[in-house]
Amino acid sequence: MNGKTFTINDIQHLRNLSGVYMLYDGNEIVYIGVSRNVYQRILEHCTENKKIFSSIKAITNSNYLLVELLEVLLISKNKTRYNKLRVDNFFSFYNSIPSTLNENAPAYNEVIEILNVPITKLDKMELI
Numbered sequence: 001m002n003g004k005t006f007t008i009n010d011i012q013h014l015r016n017l018s019g020v021y022m023l024y025d026g027n028e029i030v031y032i033g034v035s036r037n038v039y040q041r042i043l044e045h046c047t048e049n050k051k052i053f054s055s056i057k058a059i060t061n062s063n064y065l066l067v068e069l070l071e072v073l074l075i076s077k078n079k080t081r082y083n084k085l086r087v088d089n090f091f092s093f094y095n096s097i098p099s100t101l102n103e104n105a106p107a108y109n110e111v112i113e114i115l116n117v118p119i120t121k122l123d124k125m126e127l128i
Helices: 008-014 038-048 064-077 090-095 108-115
Strands: 019-025 028-035 055-060 125-127
Touching: 008 038, 008 055, 019 038, 019 064, 028 038, 028 064, 038 055, 055 064
Parallel strands: none
Antiparallel strands: 019 028, 019 055, 055 125
16 A cells, blocks of 8 residues: 555454545545445555555445435535546436435435535544
8 A cells, every 4th residue: 555644454444334435645535436345445446556545535324325325426526536427416416316216215305414514524434
């Protein structure tokens, strides 16, 4: 993990936790991802050496659909170096989810409530 400001031990607590994670290069968010095992996915990023990053923030939640929506929401609000997905309007995206999926989706207001909280104050979000 050359150039990283964290060690494998620093991310152990993310093992087997689902969530959204952000890779940072300095103060810049360079990538936003989602995983059912944040620890494993971060290790994969470290060994792939395809993305330059030095630190990580993660938001964990057991509701995987919520974290997937949160990932899209965060990508729509941040221009990142490595993300290919571009969503200009999260509300339009959310409303385009087929109704069969939408029944199981967290309420739009629940997702937006997360958006209205400054990113640095989100629950269970940690800078590694």
